[in-house]
Amino acid sequence: MAYEELEKQQVEGTDSHKEHGTKPNISPAVVRRLPRYYRYLRELLTQGITRISSSELSARMNVTASQIRQDLNCFGGFGQQGYGYNVHYLFTCISEILGVGAGFHAVIIGAGDLGRALVHLSMFEKRGVDILGMFDSDAGMEGTEIAGVTIYSLDKLEQFCEKNQVDIAVLTLPKEDVPAVAERLVKCGVKGLWNYMGVELDYSRDDIVIENVHLGDSLMILNYEICRNMEKKQGAAPAQSLDGE
Amino acid sequence: MAYEELEKQQVEGTDSHKEHGTKPNISPAVVRRLPRYYRYLRELLTQGITRISSSELSARMNVTASQIRQDLNCFGGFGQQGYGYNVHYLFTCISEILGVGAGFHAVIIGAGDLGRALVHLSMFEKRGVDILGMFDSDAGMEGTEIAGVTIYSLDKLEQFCEKNQVDIAVLTLPKEDVPAVAERLVKCGVKGLWNYMGVELDYSRDDIVIENVHLGDSLMILNYEICRNMEKKQGAAPAQSLDGE
DNA sequence: TTCTCCCTGTTATTTTTTTAACTTTTCGAC
């Protein structure tokens, strides 16, 4: 019973002090962690866990309980002293914060391997983003469907955007074409670009939000860490090499 | 002439003070930025620029010159006072640090859309990583070639690893299969896992390095930023709403 | 109803990261 009461009470806005509307300015470090909370809470839900304390969650996520509490408190008081957090309620709140319920519509520009791979992953639907279509400069592809998503000719981009509200564009087209297409998309009123193509599109414009995905960077970090790990082992345990002899 | 002298001198190890061998402990923040330097330097090379100062680079990369100098100095003195950095030399050094020349060998586990997409990107060869093969639990795929890479049955993983030195495994297989396969790979002596499948594999084991790629997290951050940007606009210019009427 | 314990929200402290300031070396011109 306590669960429902808690949820009801908090949903109705008895939030102690912080207005949910007035977000001061959340630090990037906190924002980067939010999706991780989202994932773990979803996992808890599927496991049927309805209540969790910051210390329990901290053990599962391998971060400090302090950090969890402080991160969440950037957005408001979602828990209850002496009780913990109601998983369902917290999940709902974080979903809200992350705009899962915003009902954004996306298009994928570039129907190459990467574009195709992305549609197939359940990534978008899980996060409340609806893919309206794919666009490719190869007009020959037009009409083809991939995972239920239709491919259009890139020429028809503007036409399409007039008829449909497009919020997000996923850029998986060749590097050299990215800047021009990005410009077109901004003109169409697209609000965010999810850019996979190494091209640095760091406009500090306020009419577009850009999220760059640098897969190559991630690979190089892995490379680096492997090198470091090898060095460490070599240095730490030179005697071990006798074992095999 | 100065360029060659500089490079020669430094390659031969007249490095003022810091031994390149003894890396103290580089902060994660610095490591995350290294691939970005790598990219920009490569770009400078293709543009035929042979010399650059920290302030010029800072303007291009949109970071502070101070940060560039300090980041680089974690690994040694690569520049020359009153002159700047020799692009080619610096690029070589950073490549070295990032293990581009280490000649790592990789396999891709999972020949689904994502796996296929990754082979097609020139990502690996650009970074000196050689893909030896792909593995899939669907034995029917065996023998197929994708972008010159052969697909093998997952059953033959151990066998393959005995014959070939495999350093890196790219995990693009279904979530539920990841833990088991990861275990097998570690037993095979693989040094690093590049994990695309949301599964948190945070072993704090010292025999394996794990780099998780969370595409979904990136999408959610974009979502979040779009929401924030919309709020900001709404708040800043409420009079604008009259325009459309 | 009251009391105790638990666990959040909050504040303080420490650590990390970033930026700025300063020092010294080198280049290039005269």
Next chain:
DNA sequence: GTCGAAAAGTTAAAAAAATAACAGGGAGAA
């Protein structure tokens, strides 16, 4: 050669982030 400008290397300060400490408010038991 000598001198001034330029720019790296280095040290110091500021800002940001993470951690720890604490205080107060329920929840649940008796």
